[in-house]
Amino acid sequence: MICRLFVGAETEHPQILFADIEPEIALLTGHRLESDQGVVVVLDRAADDHSVTPGHFHFKPKTAVQVLNSDALRLAGLVAEQYFVSAADALPLMLPPYLKRQPKLPERLTAALPEKPELSAAQAAIVEAIQNKSAGETGEHILWGVTGSGKTRIYEYLIEAALERGEQVLLLLPEIALSGQLMEIMTRRFPEHTVLYHSGLSDGERAKSHAAFISGRASIAIGTRSAVFLPAVNLGLIIIDEEHDASYKDMRQIRFDTRTVARLRQQLPERPLTPKLLLGSATPTLDTLMRARTGEALLHRLRHRATGQSLPNVFVPPYTVQSGLIGPFLHDKMHEHLSEKNQVLLLMNRRGHSTHVHCATCESFAECPRCSVALTYHKDNVLRCHQCGFQQDYSRACPVDGTPRQLTGRGIQRVEEILDGQFSSYSYARLDRDTARKRGFADDVMQTMRDGGIDILIGTQMIAKGFDIEGVTLVGVLAIDQMLTAADFRASENAWQLLSQVVGRSGRHKPGEVVIQTMAPEHPVIRAAQAHDADAFYQHEADIRRKTKYPPFASLARILMTADDENYLHRVAEKLAGDLAPANTAQLFASDAAATIELLGPALPSVNKIENVYRVQFLIKAPHEAALRTYATRILPVLHHYRRNFKTQLFLDLEPREIN
Ligand SMILES: [Zn+2]
Ligand SMILES: [Zn+2]
Known part of the structure; x- marks a missing residue:
C-alpha cells in the first residue's frame, strides 16, 4: 500500500494535513524537505517490494529506515504553530542528514549500568524532589548551583534512574567544542548507551545516532541545540545544561529557542509519559528564574561547592586606562600565586591585537569592505573582520594618504606581549577562536594545564566554560566594561553570567582569589560578583526590566x-x-x-x-x-x-x- 503524507507548504497554513496514513507507520525517505516541496511519500512497512519515484523524490523502500515517528510529526506541528512557519519548514529539523546508503544499526544494547554516583545530602534532596515532585503539570525543574556544586552528579544520577525505568534521555550542551568535561564524563560513564548528535560529526555519524535513538537502541543522546528535535521512543528526561548559554538560540530560519522546543516536547499529546525537563546553570537567565516565581517550574538550589571549598575572594582594585592591561595590583597578585607554583587564568574577551586601525590624517578607521565593522589587527600582520572572516594584509601606511596609521584598542594578543616582558620565567598559552581553530588544540591546552605544564592561561570567554583545573588559584578579569555598556537589555545579564562563570574557575580545590579590573566598580554586576551575591544581582536586574518593560516582564x-x-x-x-x-x-x-x-x-x-x-x-x-x-x-x-x-x-x- 502506498500512502501519502501531505505537508502544508504554504506558510499561511502552518499545519500538517494527515492524509491516508497512520503516523505510526510513517517511513520517510531521508530527503531533506525544501519549503517549496509539499508532498512526501510514505510507505507502509508491508510495501517493501515497491519502488516508486513520485515527483522529484526517488524512493527505494528496501533501503528505508525510520526517520520520523508520530511524536516527531506532532512536534513539527507544534513548532510550526509556535514560530509561525509551515510544518514543511519545521519537519527538516527532525530529519537526519540524507545519505545515499543507510547506516547499519548496532544491536540493541544491554550493557549493565554502572553504580549510581554517591550524592551529598543537598544533592540527594534535590534528586528526590525532581523525581517525585513537579510544578503543576509541567514537570519542569531548574537546577541553580554555584560552579563546582556538583550539578553533574545530579545529572548522572537522574539519567541512570531514567535508564533503569527503560526511558530515554536527551542531554543538551552548549557548543560542543566548549562544553569541557561533561560530555567526556557521560560518554565514559554510559558508553554502551550513548550516542552523540551535533554538527561536529559527519553526516554518516549523525544519521547513525539518529537511527539508534529513534529505534530505541540507544538510550542517551548527547548533543547541541539541534538534538532537541531527535525523535525518541520513550523520552523520559530532557536536561539542558548551562541553560543560559546563547548557543541555545537558533539564528537561522526558524529562530527557535531550544528551551521552548523542549517544553513543546513535554506537551505532545497522546503519550504515556511526559518527559521531565531539567534546566541547569550556575547563572540562570532571568526568564528562567521567573518561571519558578510563576509556578511554571520548580527551583532547586545548590549554594555551596561540593568540595566544601569556599568561593574565592574577589578584589576590585582602583583601575584606570593608565593602569595598563595588567594593572599593578593584578601584576603583584600574579607573581604571588605563580611563585607558589599555582596557576593563573586571565580573561580577555577580545580577539586579536588591536581592535582599531586609525589614521589621524584623514580620521578614518580600517573597516571591513563587506560589513559595518572595524577590522581588527592580528599579530600575524593581518586585518580581520570578526563578523564575516574577511581578511587582508596590513600595511602601516594609510591607503588614502600614505601617512602611518596607529593601532588602538586592546586585544588579547597584547596580553602575550606583557607576559613575554614581565612574566618571562613562566609559561603561558592563549585559547581563543583563532588558536582553537587548530583541531585538538583546546583539548591539548586543557590537558597540559591539568598536568601543570602551563603557568598562565589567557583566553576569551572560551575559558569560562566548564573547565575544572585543580591548580588555578587566581583569575584575572582584564576587560569586562565593554560588555556592561553594550546596547542590549540583556547586557548586564550577559556580563554577570560570564563574570560568575570565570570567577568560579578559581580555587575550586584550594583557596582562590579573583581580580576584576574595571572602571565601573560600582556597577551592580561588579558589586554582586564581588560579594558572591547572585540574589542581589537578579533583584536589581528584575527591577530594571520591570520598569523598562522588557522580558520577562513583557x-x-x-x-x-x-x-x-x-x-x-x-x-x-x-x-x-x-x-x-x-x-x-x-x-x-x-x-x-x-x-x-x-x-x-x-x-x-x-x-x-x-x-x-x-x-x-x-x-x-x-x-x-x-x-x-x-x-x-x-x-x-x-x-x-x-x-x-x-x-x-x-x-x-x-x-x-x-x-x-
Ligand atoms: Zn589616512
Ligand atoms: Zn566583514
Whole structure:
C-alpha cells in the first residue's frame, strides 16, 4: 500500500494535513524537505517490494529506515504553530542528514549500568524532589548551583534512574567544542548507551545516532541545540545544561529557542509519559528564574561547592586606562600565586591585537569592505573582520594618504606581549577562536594545564566554560566594561553570567582569589560578583526590566529586514512601519489589543551591514505573550505581502536573544 503524507507548504497554513496514513507507520525517505516541496511519500512497512519515484523524490523502500515517528510529526506541528512557519519548514529539523546508503544499526544494547554516583545530602534532596515532585503539570525543574556544586552528579544520577525505568534521555550542551568535561564524563560513564548528535560529526555519524535513538537502541543522546528535535521512543528526561548559554538560540530560519522546543516536547499529546525537563546553570537567565516565581517550574538550589571549598575572594582594585592591561595590583597578585607554583587564568574577551586601525590624517578607521565593522589587527600582520572572516594584509601606511596609521584598542594578543616582558620565567598559552581553530588544540591546552605544564592561561570567554583545573588559584578579569555598556537589555545579564562563570574557575580545590579590573566598580554586576551575591544581582536586574518593560516582564519580538540596496531597504522599511503601526492595524483586531502594542523602528542594529547585506529592525513590545501572538498573527499577511512583493528579506523572531 502506498500512502501519502501531505505537508502544508504554504506558510499561511502552518499545519500538517494527515492524509491516508497512520503516523505510526510513517517511513520517510531521508530527503531533506525544501519549503517549496509539499508532498512526501510514505510507505507502509508491508510495501517493501515497491519502488516508486513520485515527483522529484526517488524512493527505494528496501533501503528505508525510520526517520520520523508520530511524536516527531506532532512536534513539527507544534513548532510550526509556535514560530509561525509551515510544518514543511519545521519537519527538516527532525530529519537526519540524507545519505545515499543507510547506516547499519548496532544491536540493541544491554550493557549493565554502572553504580549510581554517591550524592551529598543537598544533592540527594534535590534528586528526590525532581523525581517525585513537579510544578503543576509541567514537570519542569531548574537546577541553580554555584560552579563546582556538583550539578553533574545530579545529572548522572537522574539519567541512570531514567535508564533503569527503560526511558530515554536527551542531554543538551552548549557548543560542543566548549562544553569541557561533561560530555567526556557521560560518554565514559554510559558508553554502551550513548550516542552523540551535533554538527561536529559527519553526516554518516549523525544519521547513525539518529537511527539508534529513534529505534530505541540507544538510550542517551548527547548533543547541541539541534538534538532537541531527535525523535525518541520513550523520552523520559530532557536536561539542558548551562541553560543560559546563547548557543541555545537558533539564528537561522526558524529562530527557535531550544528551551521552548523542549517544553513543546513535554506537551505532545497522546503519550504515556511526559518527559521531565531539567534546566541547569550556575547563572540562570532571568526568564528562567521567573518561571519558578510563576509556578511554571520548580527551583532547586545548590549554594555551596561540593568540595566544601569556599568561593574565592574577589578584589576590585582602583583601575584606570593608565593602569595598563595588567594593572599593578593584578601584576603583584600574579607573581604571588605563580611563585607558589599555582596557576593563573586571565580573561580577555577580545580577539586579536588591536581592535582599531586609525589614521589621524584623514580620521578614518580600517573597516571591513563587506560589513559595518572595524577590522581588527592580528599579530600575524593581518586585518580581520570578526563578523564575516574577511581578511587582508596590513600595511602601516594609510591607503588614502600614505601617512602611518596607529593601532588602538586592546586585544588579547597584547596580553602575550606583557607576559613575554614581565612574566618571562613562566609559561603561558592563549585559547581563543583563532588558536582553537587548530583541531585538538583546546583539548591539548586543557590537558597540559591539568598536568601543570602551563603557568598562565589567557583566553576569551572560551575559558569560562566548564573547565575544572585543580591548580588555578587566581583569575584575572582584564576587560569586562565593554560588555556592561553594550546596547542590549540583556547586557548586564550577559556580563554577570560570564563574570560568575570565570570567577568560579578559581580555587575550586584550594583557596582562590579573583581580580576584576574595571572602571565601573560600582556597577551592580561588579558589586554582586564581588560579594558572591547572585540574589542581589537578579533583584536589581528584575527591577530594571520591570520598569523598562522588557522580558520577562513583557513580551518582545523582533522583525529583521534585510536587502542588498541600502536606500531601497530604508524606503521599504518606512513603508512597512506605516503598515504595521498599531493605529493602522487596529481594524485587524477584534478587540482593542492593538492599543497595548508598541512598535519601535525601523532602527539600525549595531551592525547594520553584514557581508554586503544591509539590515534594519523593528521591535514589538507587548504586555504579555498572548497579546504579542495575537498581534503577530494579524500582521502575518502584511509580512507575507512584503516577502512576495519587495526585494527584501523579512525575519520574525518571537524570542529574540539579542536586540542590538
Ligand atoms: Zn589616512
Ligand atoms: Zn566583514
